[in-house]
Amino acid sequence: MTPMRAMVIDDSRAMRMILKRIVTKLNFEAVEAGDGKEALDLLADMTEVPALALIDWNMPNMNGLEFVMKVRAEPRLREMTLVMVTTESEQSQIVRALAAGAHEYVIKPFTEGAMIEKLALLGLVPTGANS
Amino acid sequence: MSVEVEVDENDLAEMVEQVWEAYLDPEGVSPLMQTYDENQPSEVHSSVSITGSWSGHVVYASSRAAAKRAAAAFLAMELEEVSEEDISDTLGELANIVGGNVKAMLPAGAQLSLPQVVLAPESSARYPNTERISGVYGLWEGEPVSISMWQSSTDTKEEGA
Numbered sequence: 001m002t003p004m005r006a007m008v009i010d011d012s013r014a015m016r017m018i019l020k021r022i023v024t025k026l027n028f029e030a031v032e033a034g035d036g037k038e039a040l041d042l043l044a045d046m047t048e049v050p051a052l053a054l055i056d057w058n059m060p061n062m063n064g065l066e067f068v069m070k071v072r073a074e075p076r077l078r079e080m081t082l083v084m085v086t087t088e089s090e091q092s093q094i095v096r097a098l099a100a101g102a103h104e105y106v107i108k109p110f111t112e113g114a115m116i117e118k119l120a121l122l123g124l125v126p127t128g129a130n131s
Numbered sequence: 132m133s134v135e136v137e138v139d140e141n142d143l144a145e146m147v148e149q150v151w152e153a154y155l156d157p158e159g160v161s162p163l164m165q166t167y168d169e170n171q172p173s174e175v176h177s178s179v180s181i182t183g184s185w186s187g188h189v190v191y192a193s194s195r196a197a198a199k200r201a202a203a204a205f206l207a208m209e210l211e212e213v214s215e216e217d218i219s220d221t222l223g224e225l226a227n228i229v230g231g232n233v234k235a236m237l238p239a240g241a242q243l244s245l246p247q248v249v250l251a252p253e254s255s256a257r258y259p260n261t262e263r264i265s266g267v268y269g270l271w272e273g274e275p276v277s278i279s280m281w282q283s284s285t286d287t288k289e290e291g292a
Binding site: 011012013014015017018021058060086087088089090092108109110111112 | 149150152153154157202205206207216217220221223224227228230231232234235239243245
C-alpha cells in the first residue's frame, strides 16, 4: 500500500522527531518543516498534497495559526487535514484555531496513544490502530 | 495592581507528571521523586518567558546526566547515541511544554516566548528583578531536576495603564 504523506511542522526538532515517529508507525511518509513559511514553500513544490499536517502554534517566521489561514485560502490544499499540536491550551486559542480552519487540536504533552486516537477520529488511520 | 498568580506547586507537579507520562517515563517506572530542595544543583537549563497579563519565566533545570536521559527518552534513542544538539532540543521543548501549560493557567492576555537553552547551571543565569514564586524540585533516577516559576517584580501594572 502506498503510504500517505504527512507534514510535521514544528520549530522543535525534538518534537518533529516524536511526531514523525508516530506517523511513520501509522504508515505515513513524513515530511518535516521548521515553520509555517518553510511548510508553504515545500507545499508549493509538491505535486501531491499531504493528507495530514500536524502544526505547532508558536514558531518563528510564520506561526501555526497563520499557516492554517494560508492553507485554507488555497483551494489546491483543501483536502489536507490540519491538526494543531501545541501547548496553546486556552479555550479561546482552541476556538481561534478551529475557526481559522483547523480540523482538530492536540495539546502538548500528549501520549502516542492519544495522538493515534485523534487521527483515528479524523478517519486517517483505522480505529483500533492504537491497540 | 499586582497580577494574582494562580499556579502553585501542585499545578506544576501535575504538569510535570503529564510530561513524564507522555515523554520521559511512559511505562510509569521512574517518576520524579520530589525533594522539596529548591537549592539542589543543576548543570543545564532552559527557559521560556511569559509577558502580558503576567510577566516572568518558567525554568527547567537538571544535571547533564538527567538531560541526556531525557533526550534519550524523548527521542527514543540509546543514551550513547544522544548528541549535544539532542540535549539542547529536548531541554528547549520541555521548557516550552511546561511554559505553555503554565501560560494557560494565567489570566488571559499572556504571550509565550520561544525557548532558550543554556548548557550551564541555572545559577549562572540572571533573571533581573524577579522572584522565584513556585517550583517542583526532585530527583529522577537519582539526578536533580527542577521546574520553577520566576515572577517579574515589575509586574505591577496600574489598572488602565
